Amino acid sequence: MRIAVVNLKGGVGKTTTAVHLATGLAYIGATLLVDADPQGSASRWAQLAEELPCRTVTWPNADLGKRLTELQGTSEHVVIDTPPGHVDIVSAAVSTVDTVIIPVEPLAMDLDRLNPTIELMARVAAANDPDVYVLLTRVRARTRGSKSARELLESLDLPVLQTEIPLLEAYGWGYGMVPPQGHRYGQLLDELLAGKGIEV
Numbered sequence: 776m777r778i779a780v781v782n783l784k785g786g787v788g789k790t791t792t793a794v795h796l797a798t799g800l801a802y803i804g805a806t807l808l809v810d811a812d813p814q815g816s817a818s819r820w821a822q823l824a825e826e827l828p829c830r831t832v833t834w835p836n837a838d839l840g841k842r843l844t845e846l847q848g849t850s851e852h853v854v855i856d857t858p859p860g861h862v863d864i865v866s867a868a869v870s871t872v873d874t875v876i877i878p879v880e881p882l883a884m885d886l887d888r889l890n891p892t893i894e895l896m897a898r899v900a901a902a903n904d905p906d907v908y909v910l911l912t913r914v915r916a917r918t919r920g921s922k923s924a925r926e927l928l929e930s931l932d933l934p935v936l937q938t939e940i941p942l943l944e945a946y947g948w949g950y951g952m953v954p955p956q957g958h959r960y961g962q963l964l965d966e967l968l969a970g971k972g973i974e975v
């Protein structure tokens with residue numbers, strides 16, 4: 776699988792999602808985590824964790840499609856963590872994957888700020904036609920937020936993944952560590968693999 780984790784808005788859980796998915800995928804096949812964000816958060820995470828099971832490269836440029844082609848065949852799976860705001864890098868990432876995940880927090884402002892990302896998807900993704908999914912993340916327990924967000928997104932014909940990532944201290948403090956297997960991101964991976972018809 777080739778996944779780009781994308782949202783032009785910052786601080787929505789892209790890096791957390793990318794590192795968890797790359798780690799989970801690495802247990803089933805050789806996986807490359809591409810840090811395409813000039814902030815370098817995913818690379819720093821990998822450096823601190825020391826033993827992430829995936830290989831990590833730092834490519835914060837719009838030529839990442841070319842670089843991936845050069846490495847073709849060396850990894851079964853690729854996960855690209857993208858920056859907020861850098862339209863050229865995000866476009867390059869989207870045009871080189873089969874799956875785009877858009878993490879979004881189920882809050883009114885975050886949902887409203889989704890438009891530029893959706894517009895970018897409409898412009899860029901036509902050529903390679905990846906599966907595009909919204910992932911509800913940082914979901915607060917015992918609130919209506921995710922249900923309302925789901926209704927809104929589905930009324931806009933945006934597919935929302937069944938799996939939701941809860942707002943938990945453990946995710947915030949897991950930065951710089953090897954993510955544990957399973958839990959919600961494990962469930963998310965199972966959902967994505969099942970969607971692609973990949974049996975583990």
Ligand SMILES: Nc1ncnc2c1ncn2[C@@H]1O[C@H](COP(=O)(O)OP(=O)(O)OP(=O)(O)O)[C@@H](O)[C@H]1O
Nearest residue numbers: 785786787788789790791859913941942943946947
């Ligand atoms: N499910 C969660 N529960 C609690 N905290 C979370 C969760 N997911 C992410 N966080 C925290 O929220 C903050 C933003 O997450 P993250 O860095 O993954 O977002 P981002 O979209 O990559 O940000 P940026 O756009 O700056 O790259 C971080 O402090 C992270 O640890």
Ligand SMILES: [Mg+2]
Nearest residue numbers: 789790812816
């Ligand atoms: Mg990030």
